[in-house]
Amino acid sequence: MFKSSRLNKHIKSALKSVATNDSGSGFNAKMFELQEVSRYGIGGKVVGFAFDPIQSLLALATDSGEVHVFGKQQVEVVFTLNVKVITFMKFVKGIYLIIVDSSDCVIVLSLYSKSVLTSFFASGKITCIEADPSLDWMFIGLQSGSTLIYDIDRDIVSSYKIGNLQKSLFFSREPLSPVVSIQWNPRDIGQILICYELVAVIYSLVDNEVKQHFIYKLPPFAPGGCPDANIEVQRIPKLIQALYHPNSLHILTVHQDNSMVFWDAHKAKLLQARTIFDVNVNIPKSQVDTNAIKSDPIIKVSWICEENPEKTSLLIAGGSSDMNAGCQALTMIDLGTTPKYSITSYEKMGQYYSNPVKQVMFSVCNSSTVVDFLPLAKSSYFNGNHDPHIILVLLENGELQTLLYPSGHITHKASLFPQSMSWIRPSTTTSVAFSVPAKLWLGLMASTYNKDYFLKGGTPVKKVLRRPETRTAIATGHTNGFVRIWDASHEELDESSVFEINVANVLNYKRLVSVEKISFAAETAELAVSVESGDVVFFKFKKNSNYNTQGNDLESKFNRFSISEQKQLLIDVSDRVSSKLKEGFCPIAVVHANIGKVSALTNSNIGFLGIAYDDGSIFVVDRRGPAIIYMEHLRKLDKHRSSYISKIEFFVMTYGDDPYSSILMVCGTDLGQLIIFKILPDSSGRFSVQPVDSLRAIEHGPITNIESFSRDGNIPCKASIQNMQALSKGIQILGSILVSGPKEIKILNFGRAKDHHRVLKYPIATAGCCFFPSNSDDTKTADLLVVAIEINSQIKLLSPADLKEIKSLIPATVPQTKYIKGSSLLFDGDVVLRIGKSEALLYSIKNTISQHVNKGAQDTNTLYNPNLSIPNRPQLGSLQRVLTTAYISHEELNVSLGGDRRPPSKYQESAIAARTLSPSSFNKRSESQFDKNVDDSSDLNDSYYQTPVKYPTNRGYSSWRSLTRSVQNGLDYVENSVNEYAMAANKQVNETIEKTRTDLVKGAFKSKLGI
CATH class of the missing domain: 2.130.10.10 (YVTN repeat-like/Quinoprotein amine dehydrogenase)
Incomplete structure (x- = not known):
């Protein structure tokens, strides 16, 4: 199977774990600190919600005691309360949010000061x-x-x-x-x-x-x-x-x-x-x-x-x-x-x-x-x-x-x-973070600038952009077959947009569309997605040649078959792009293997896509065709009888004793084996894939992460456009490979060097390399740091020289073990920590970066806008005012419920909110939004906001006094009315006194109108 048994034997005997250049000597513990940059998603399960249409704010309560208040785009304030399950929420006067929990505790939150004003327990x-x-x-x-x-x-x-x-x-x-x-x-x-x-x-x-x-x-x-x-x-x-x-x-x-x-x-x-x-x-x-x-x-x-x-x-x-x-x-x-x-x-x-x-x-x-x-x-x-x-x-x-x-x-x-x-519209199934060059990212974002956001409330706090040269992006997959790509540093931006890719629509599936794996090639803007059915769809960012604003997407849906009905292995789906999409991620092809779920998926920056399945199969796709250039089963590649490939990565580096660099595809298996392939050009201009080695990398469990770096400058050897340019120039890249498993980390070198590996105390969620600009004058070198995130959320910073611990960073939030394996570690020191089913945090680990993060980080977004007025309350119509025994104003209600000795307000919020109330509709005719477009056939139309008569009210007056005042009010109203309902209203008052049936009143109205 392998190219040369002699070469294979030589490599196996010579392949060792190696200590790299003393790049770790430039680091010390004081250089690192965990700095939270952004928070995504919602902690816990949503159990309730409330909406304020005037302030345009939406509140979501979770079973973890958090209350998220959202405004426009980046505006979000999280209240963390020490409460049981929240059962009720209400916005009041635009400035209060009332919370009631299952222990019958009432909590009053101020949207103005973003604090808890008071709380008390009800008497039942x-x-x-x-x-x-x-x-x-x-x-x-x-x-x-x-x-x-x-x-x-x-x-x-x-x-x-x-x-x-x-x-x-x-x-x-x-x-x-x-x-x-x-x-x-x-x-x-x-x-x-x-x-x-x-x-x-x-x-x-x-x-x-x-x-x-x-x-x-x-x-x-x-x-x-x-x-x-x-x-x-x-x-x-x-x-x-x-x-x-x-x-x-x-x-x-x-x-x-x-x-x-x-x-x-x-x-x-x-x-x-x-x-x-x-x-x-x-x-x-x-x-x-x-x-x-x-x-x-x-x-x-x-x-x-x-x-x-x-x-x-x-x-x-x-x-x-x-x-x-x-x-x-x-x-x-x-x-x-x-x-x-x-x-x-x-x-x-x-x-x-x-x-x-x-x-x-x-x-x-x-x-x-x-x-x-x-x-x-x-x-x-x-x-x-x-x-x-x-x-x-x-x-x-x-x-x-x-x-x-x-x-x-x-x-x-x-x-x-x-x-x-x-993250909960609908549930998130997977997430992955990646770095994108800033110029490319801005170009991508320009095509999907969204201004259709529903919430308009609040004002985002101004924050400092950390790195102008790169952007951290995050992609989430969902149960409905959607993939969404956001700017992960969204809190640093005034506005941001989102790419939304409908994979289920491309496949034309109704079920088995939950997104399971996402791989994004940032340099070429190519995306690969696998779903629950095992199908893999790849997209490319480009202009849509079928763009037509008058296009009928519904008709195109009826004219295509479901992918499940197709027999081909590689299916062209380029015609399944929405005609309403001018520019964006357009579908190219689907790998429809129909052999089970995908176990590993990697989309390289140089045009190759690696796909592995649970049954042990592995495919390599050349996206330039696209064409499948390699298919094989793991049992023919690994004599240790591994069941499936758990990780795939593409590198450009020297292999073994070769005097030149090659494109390598390195695969890790469930038994800790590494299988190495070369991707070589042939005389026809196509590429072929050749397996060259299989070796034991770690002792126990599947390989979960594979990274690489050069020994002569500590830069990534990952397959990139820059490294491909070096390959075409004949530049030799001597590299090392970092491999991690359930509890073990190794740095492997194709050469003769001492073995070095480290076994951590707790299982590893993810591991990788970070590259920080070197302090030396050589701009082509970088300081290398090995980072491992343990299952208990501790972030271990290790020296690449001997894998000794430099520092351990502990996040303030404890993630759920089930989801922390979905965390991402980026080359620039950003860590996206998946802490729950629908929540993640973005951290930066180096002080030299984090000192610029969000100056004034203690400031939070503004929620309350004092310039927005609460409209007048709808009033009774003419007939209703006659039927009502007594009608009171806001001030009279306050006296009735609070008494003559009602104490002054305890909070400044009361005076602030009072200025936002529209002039009382009880004192003059309102010109509110409710007064528009009222149907002429309604009894309420003629006096929709007409001034009612006010009564002084005191608690406990007799029913006879109430009746007398009602009659007097009815007579006053009749005298002041000039419309054709006046006589009917007078008759209604008399009938109220005589306690006659309302049917007679209705008959009087009919008679008056000649019906």
Whole structure:
């Protein structure tokens, strides 16, 4: 097999580990210090999220106690809290972030000072919270059924408390019910909707009493949402949520049996009871199948409105899949424009909710289940559901999916959100870092300049660029077949872009597309990617010859076959580039061996690609064709019976006693063997691959890293354009090879020298060489340092002369053992430490470099922008103001909940936030965004932000006084109204006093309008 048995024998006897030139003598321990440069990804599994549309900030909470607050591109601030699992988060007044954890601790964070302002433990188990973006108050629902009211600005729990209303007023014999949900009336700050297990109530904060209640009773033989064995008796399905229509005239209650019940908010009239698939489920039926397949439970419903709040839809998580499958989809029920309340009968309104404009199911393509979703709304109001175009979907495994609304399309576009979020959109399967010449990198980045990022908030801190001549880049592979390439020093830049390569699209696969290995040739901008199916796709950065802005990518997808159906080994896929890509990474070819997964993949800078498979096969591809120039199985190359090749590298150096340098491909196996190949040109102009040696390099385990360096200058011998130029000139490069395994490091030399190796105490995650500019006048030499990262995260700095330890560096963060093997070590001293499934850190190890890193590193990004104003809160319409018994302003609410002796604010944040509140919509007509594009058919249109009459409020006044003031207010309003609703409004006031039915009022409106 090998070229010469005599030469092979001579090399085996002469091959030794060698001490190089005394390059390590220039180093001492004081020259090295671990400096954190950048952080990527998110620590732990995401368990919750919150969004502030005014400040345009997004908060993600993880199970490790971290809260990441993201703004535009590079803006990210991480709060590390000593808490248990975070259960709730809310942005308040643009300047506070409220955190609640599973131990019932409430924490108030300041986005202005980026610090914890206060924390306290609630007096019971917290089951839900509610806060308004423009108010100081937060409602805290407890397991006992009580509701606390917390004054955020004053850091005090109000003496105003709401007891368990279900127990005290409706179901005294039932066990205590927790507070299931709370929602502020979207148009009246004096009312809240409190949901218990069996009843939902509208509670007046002014009158301190229940104004209306909603109990969903199923008569015998009514199927409800999920027919069961008790169908012959009356049932009351338990509630999981209650929410307002954006106009506050209707209520939706959601139940454990998947019933969704629509009510008239003022008379508690049941309008429609339905599920996702059926309507009128509250009506008894003669035949009900109690053995039907049960759906998964509904976990959340949002009542979403468009820019015109009268155009609404429901977004539902759960209720549409099989019970055992869990929540795998979201359902949108598009309700269209809400009928005019004053002229629509209860029957017509029920028909409206039973016959939506359309109903669509949005499949979430993931093996995990949906646990929550978050609409990214345009404004803070309507419970955060105002005109969103993106829905973030949280999966049980911590991934985030991005849903475009209302189309329902899933988008994985990385540039929409900051880099850290891309690690979980979807999960990262592999990562690799590499150095790129700065000029080349800037040229690449110019073609993919992204300005479509969704978040606009915050201001990045200015940092010093460390090295202008090179850039550190990082590539991540994902479960959906995407590869993303970023500038790893992104925190040093004002703006950055991302390359996104869709490998799954090239293969036309739906499964087995998880990216497993990535190799990037930085000097030639060529990329090779292997996926779970074993296919290897290679790309080249170039202009797209098929670029066409009018191109139809969808049509091209239908016109091509899946790679799995192809029989060829090497398949041309150059026509599978998107016609909308002007310049970027274009697919060239696919190696479709169909022999299992890839065990090693290396893409050299000189046009050769090495691929090894788990079954022991090895391929070499000449990318200039492309053509496969070598195929062989390991059993024919290694007599020690290695199973597979674990590492491949390409070098330009002298082999053995050769008087010339050669292109060498060096492969390491799972048994510690090194197999050496020469790549030689032949007379036809093509290249051939010849195995020349096989030898034992390390004693135990697979070879995980192979590096090389020259002995006459300590520069890398890696196959590069520069070394190829030296090869063409006949320059001989005498080199040594560094090999590492599970616990052992060796430096091998093709010559006669003393053996040197080192066994470390802990297993090695990765090892390699770093080259630092020499202090001598010879600019062609460098100081060499051997670096090993142990599995316990210690970074060992070793002298290449004898592999003695110079210093040990210990990162502040302890990585997870499972992921640290994905760390990368670069020639310039950068270390990308993979510390978790979705998190990595970039370190620099040399003081002479790190002293320039991020001057003022203690400074963090700015989150809060005091120049952004919170818009006015939506108000009641004319009809609603007549029906409402009392209506209060912000100031009166503060007195009602905080008392006449409410203490002054404790924080400067209160005064800062007060300046961002728009002039009170209760004092003059608002010109806010909600006043635009309102449908003319709405009752709320004529006085959408008209000034309501204000009342002085005191807690505990009598109901008669409340009624009298309501009547007087109604009469005052009638006198001041000049539109055609005036007479109807007056009639409504009289009917309110006489306690007559609302149907008569509706009839009066119809009569007045001639209907």
